[in-house]
Amino acid sequence: MAVVLVIEDEVNVAAMIRLCVESEGHICDIAYNGNEGLDKFSKLQPDVVILDLMLPGRNGLDICAHIRQFIKSKQKDPYIMMLTSKIEEIDRIIGFSTGADDYMPKPFSPVELAVRLRALLRREQRQQVNSENMIETRHLLIDQERRTVHLKDTNGTTETIKFTTLEFNLLVVLASRPGRVWSRSQLLDTVWGMDYVGDIRIVDSYVKRLRQKLCSTNATGEKLDKTQFICTVPGIGYSFTDSNGKV
Numbered sequence: 001m002a003v004v005l006v007i008e009d010e011v012n013v014a015a016m017i018r019l020c021v022e023s024e025g026h027i028c029d030i031a032y033n034g035n036e037g038l039d040k041f042s043k044l045q046p047d048v049v050i051l052d053l054m055l056p057g058r059n060g061l062d063i064c065a066h067i068r069q070f071i072k073s074k075q076k077d078p079y080i081m082m083l084t085s086k087i088e089e090i091d092r093i094i095g096f097s098t099g100a101d102d103y104m105p106k107p108f109s110p111v112e113l114a115v116r117l118r119a120l121l122r123r124e125q126r127q128q129v130n131s132e133n134m135i136e137t138r139h140l141l142i143d144q145e146r147r148t149v150h151l152k153d154t155n156g157t158t159e160t161i162k163f164t165t166l167e168f169n170l171l172v173v174l175a176s177r178p179g180r181v182w183s184r185s186q187l188l189d190t191v192w193g194m195d196y197v198g199d200i201r202i203v204d205s206y207v208k209r210l211r212q213k214l215c216s217t218n219a220t221g222e223k224l225d226k227t228q229f230i231c232t233v234p235g236i237g238y239s240f241t242d243s244n245g246k247v
Contacts, residue, residue, distance in 0.1 A: 002026045002047040002121055007037035007063060008083065009055050013106070017050055020110040024117060034058030038066055046078050048120055051100075053084035060084070061098045068099040068164060077165050079120040083108075096205035101166055102198050119193055135175045137242035139228070140214075142175055151214065161213050166191065170206050174230060174240035183237040207238055 004021045006028060008014040014030045021028040029044060031037035034055050041049065049067060053060035064080055082100040096103070102116055135142040141150040141158065147168055150158040163171065170191050174182065184203040188196050207230055214229050231239050 003044055004028045004048045004050060004117070005037065005040055005044055005046040005078075006030045006050045007032075007034065007055065007060070008050070008052045009033060010052070013052075013083075016110060017113065020113050021050075021117065024114055026117075034060075034063045037063055041067055041078075048079045048081065048117065050081045050083065053082055064098045064100055079165070081116065081120065096202055097209060099164060101164075103202075104198075116198070119196055122193055135172065137175070137178070139242055140175065142172060144172060163210075163213065167206060167209060167213070170203075171210055174238065178240050178242070181233045181236055181239045187237065203237075207232075 004026050006014055006017050006021070008017065008030065009032050011032070014032065018028045018030060029040055029046075031040045034057055037049075037051070037055075051060045051063060055063070060082060064082065067078065067080065079101045080099060081102045081104060083104055083106055085106045102120060104112070104116060133143065133145045135144070139152050141152060142148075143150075149161045149163060149168070149171065151161055152158050170187065173187065173190050182190075184200050187203050188200060192198075192202070211230055229240060229242060231241055233239055
């Protein structure tokens with residue numbers, strides 16, 4: 001049983017979502033605007049947030065970004081499903097880069113919502129590809145048991161990098177098989193699950209987010225190239241490398 005927070009200003013849509021969520025055996029609460037949603041998120045610590053893009057006052061992208069900031073205070077990192085009436089590709093890209101885990105355009109059926117909700121929650125139980133607890137390269141130390149990532153610099157000091165649940169899972173899959181070329185479909189099946197029914201280009205958005213976090217300037221001012229860890233293989237997908245490391 002999971003706790004699901006719905007942030008949706010349309011009363012009828014929110015009621016339909018609640019009925020669907022509760023029929024799946026989960027606990028559901030509703031907020032009808034962004035401020036109320038952030039307040040309930042802090043109190044409830046939900047497993048999943050179903051978030052409308054177009055909200056009065058603060059929009060869904062702003063709320064999504066604020067929720068992801070709670071990771072820094074060690075509160076629960078939820079899965080976020082973004083709902084929107086906008087279908088242009090730019091909205092999907094912006095939503096994913098802000099931290100959304102899935103995207104569903106309106107109108108949608110309760111059946112589709114239930115399928116996607118199950119897919120999100122099953123990811124929590126999915127086993128990692130690598131059975132070892134630690135993955136180490138020249139610049140990275142990934143602790144799968146503690147779910148932490150440390151970036152090592154040339155002086156031997158380390159900096160902890162914060163990742164969302166899906167970002168961490170994707171990094172582990174890539175780093176556990178250095179040099180292997182993964183297609184987008186293979187990464188979707190492994191990280192998101194074979195029952196994922198969303199846009200395959202979510203992989204590209206997540207790779208972009210990993211690169212941004214891994215290659216930002218560290219405490220000593222060392223700037224890593226964006227292809228330092230994740231390389232694009234044209235026409236296929238991605239592979240992991242640490243160009244001067246053990247891999």
